Amino acid sequence: MRRRTFLALTAGLPAALNLLGRPARAQAAPARRFLVFYFPDGVAGPSQDGQPSLWHPRGGLRDFELPAQLAPLDPLREHCVFLDGLSMGPTDAGSHPGGAKKLLTAVDGGNGESIDHVLARTVGADAPHRHVYLGVQANQNGASGDKHISYPSAGHSTPPEDDPVRAFERLFGGGVAPGLPAGDPAAEARIAARRSILDAHLADLNALRGKVGAAERSKLDLHTEALRDLERRLGGMAMEAPPPPAETCDAAPGSVGRVDRGALYAPELFPTLLRAQTDLMVQAMACGLTRVGVLQASHHTSELVMSRFADTEMYDPGYDMRSHQASHYGPRHDPAHREFAAYVQQRRYWVQRFADVIEALRARPEGDGTMLDYTVLLLCTEVCDGNTHLHDDMPFVLAGRGGGAIDTGRLLSFPGRRHGGLFASVAQAMGHRIDRFGDAGEAALPGLVGA
Template sequence: MSRPTVLSRRTLLRGVGALMALPLLDAMRPRAARAAAPAPRRFAVFYTPCGIHMPKWTPKAVGADWALTPTLESLAPVKDDLLVLSGVDNLPGRPDGDGHHAAATAAFLSCAKARKTEGTNIRTGISMDQVLARAVGSATRFASLELGIDPGKGVGNCDSGYACPYANNIAWAGPSTPVPKETRPRAAFDRLFADFDPNATQAELEKRRAYGLSIIDAVREDAKALHGRLGTTDRRKLDEYFTGVRELELRVHAMEGAGPACGAVAPPEDTGDVRERTKAMLDLIVLAFQCDLTRTCTFMLGNARSQRVYSFLGLSGEHHAYSHHQKAQANYDALAKIDRWEVQQYAYLLQRMKAVQEEGGTLLDHSAVYFSSEIADGNMHEHKNLPILLAGRAGGALAPGRHLRYEGAPLANLYISLLRIFGVSANTFGDDGTGPLPGLDG
């Protein structure tokens, strides 16, 4: 081989009835632009329900000398990659009467007041991630990716007169159009990495199904041929990518009771273990970004008013019930355990992103990863001083490693800043966005 191959960004590996996307490789960029072209910027949202026990969340010091609080301890390996934002409010999330969780979840990314209804005449606002997806989504196979853990009803009352779509979705393509999330790891994996080839013969499709071929196995020959045509750096990237896809594939298939067919064997039950499902979904986000399948992703760890019981944390009550703590120490302690576990999942995502090397830094360096809940204190249903983390450097546009404190800044202003970072011209957003949030760039 005298010179590395030049590949199209749309190159797919083909195999027995299957197609597989590739990660972003140097060979996909023109030779003259490889040193100068920056890696693309990505945006991810990590939503967690029922608020946070704020006394164990909020750092005391402001600026670069802030210390990790008990809830944030698991973020120690990525502390220098974090912005902690205090004093940011989302007042459009306040409901008419009761229904704080659903109304605030509808406004979580839209910053628009939700119309109170149990019917189909729902209305809020387009969410910030979908504004971004419209602007940058044409560059990737999927304009955006919506993932979650808990499915939810599409109709009916889910919170004091607020329709279920408000409680179960944070992505809104339009004021009355929620973007449903995928809650099945296997389905999400197949959508991203294991497409059936529309040009495959029926015999090829039947062979893959009959033998339960891994997506890696199915495209192995095409991958081997490509491997020999790549430069050293791209070969390393491809090997790391295949390893990640295969490991995730094995875990997802184990959860879903799928795998190579070995006769009439009853598949195991899906345990529904939230720990396994969460890690699988977060790994999917990393691989989707690494492969440049999308640059915008939202993830819901639960729906509004989550009734999950965290038995593996030694708890017997439901999350939403604990959030109405009534100042009882036992409820505070339970909330602190849940909050720590949620932040640990966010820390896992950040560390996985930080481990992916790209041109000019890491995947985390080139991303903005937003963590928050629909409210602050669950007992008071506070829509002020929300718990907000923003990780990554967004390609140099963010200056992390600090705790920033504001006084009643609209959450919509943070979204205006993020949209501008991604090249979207925005002066207003939602019901109360008036301009960019200062200080994010240092």
């Protein structure tokens, strides 16, 4: 009964009819998920004058110290893997946009499909929404394409959805026939009509395909994929497991209700918006609506005035400390320097928000454990140190066990290896075997995934 209600309010009730007729797959293991958490403008890594990193943990495989910026992860360290030494390569090193383009594609200039879309098209393809990309003030100030990190096709990023209310309506909305009961002839008629519309458009695209070159064909491929996605949703979505009984799948998280849509770009409301987008992403995953998500907080070279976040250590209404400004903290780690002190606080804030995501997943029982055990989380930013802008020794952190594929609680070092290898490993953990990823042809990182 619970499930019937849920489906009626998510994928659209008539869409669910097929599913309800199928035998339940109660014994199936929970699906694995991939969730990226991005924050802007790097970390306090190795300084310009050679002082060692204040981000990268020091110590042995399981016995290591977390520096101040990572302190919020200390209580959760057994759920994380801290990574050292991965490089994004020399191209555009020194540049925020260059780093953002390589970050999830591992291809120079963003000239490749990003790992989130690779996974959305494979292991995530059965979910009603193959990919969910939510932003928080990520489209501020007329942000151009190089400020966004998710690339559905080579060379072309797509903007995230910054409005939690619109995102909720899209993800949890009523489908093609909202409010109509199961088997209602009017609902069936609407679905049949929508299916015929999609068929007509597919026929149009097929007729166009023969008339265009490869570059335009990639546009038509994306369009065709979108039509097939909607067609698939009309056919009813198979979920491998019903949502956990405690999950709310028919109402927005309370934090979404607190969003003021008239002020989506006010810095003082940023924490409220980030909370809403985080809750929405976790709820969409818990309800089986998606398995692949990207959360993008602001964008690189961010003008976000983080000193206006109330109830945080950054709060200082007397001074506008912007993210990008703080990142240029000077030649050395100097706690007496205002920018440097603010920069470390800001990084700690981002890490704390990543910890919030981990906690939200850990609070939801699933399978033999919690949602966290079936998820791979990635914390990332587009450069290493925000002052030097270098693309080496990138500050990646993983969390979650990916259904047992990842042994957490470790510090792993891969000096000189390219970060495409991390994504090859993540794909393996997700059950999609790719041996190499990115334009450097980097292989999966030894020892990261599997026994």
